[in-house]
Amino acid sequence: MGRAAHAHNCSMGIFMLKQSLSDSWSFFKNHIVAISIIILPIVVPVDIFAAIYQYFLAGDEFVLTEQLLPMVVGLIAYPIYSVGVVFYIASIISGEHLDTKSLWKLGAQFWLPYIILTILVTMAVILGFILLVIPGLILASRYAFSEFDLLFNQSRPLDAMRSSWNSTKEYMWVILGGYAVITLCLYAPYYAVASLFDESSVSYLALNTLSNIAYSVLWALYTIFAFRVYAFSKLQSSQSLNQDAP
DSSP, X not given: OXXXXXXXXXXXXXXXXXXXXXHHHHHHHHHXXXXXXXXXXXXXXXXXXXHHHHHHTSOSSOOHHHHHHHHHHHHHHHHXXXXXXXXXXXXXXXXXOOOHHHXXXXXXXXXXXXXXXXXXXXXXXXXXXXXXXXXXXXXXXXXXXXXXXXXXXXXXXXXXXHHXXXXXXXXXHHHHHHHHHHHHHHHHHHXXXXXXSOTTSHHHHHHHHHHHHHHHHHTXXXXXXXXXXXXXXXXXXXXXXXXXXX
16 A cells, blocks of 8 residues: 555656646746846846956956956846746736836845845755755755745745745655756756867857856746746645635
8 A cells, every 4th residue: 555655656746747847848938038038138238247257357267256246246136037037927827917127126126035045045055065965956946935935925034945845845856856857958958069168268258158148048947847836836735725624
């Protein structure tokens, strides 16, 4: 009986993974123009600035103090379009259809708590990778819902992380599987092409800049996928509460 239940859970998990990936890709294809309009006007000047800075002012070796300025500029810009993408996905699902300026305003409104959450989650995941790779992967999946709880429930960053940790327990392997498939599909072609260039060449810098701009849009696939699983988890939770109600 235990083996049958385990096999059933595995098959359901695989089905959910396939369905969530398929739905996420369909959503991305259908809304890539709108997502690009949210992201690119902010990312393009930031990445061009970073490329110019890297070529003319930074040395060949990575030095944190030299890279601090472009890192700070990128960090300042990141919440504006990332929050915008999350609210865009939610607005399409709810039928509200918010315009780009309104989405950027939401990004500015939630800038501080979102950047705090981003730093906390990033530090936790990096620490997990330093200790061992597996803890980092687990932490990345268990905190996958934290940005949604922060933005939709207006939770504090630590509360959003705790809520995500609890909510993702049943869906950890689905999230991990989805992240792995997306990462493989996105980055395998890049590394295959990048290996043909000399890292110190202008061609490599141009390729890296263009790929950074492209990946800023493609990165939305992770958010869309996580949101798909998040919405499913909320639906399941709501149905369970309705069944338990007298």
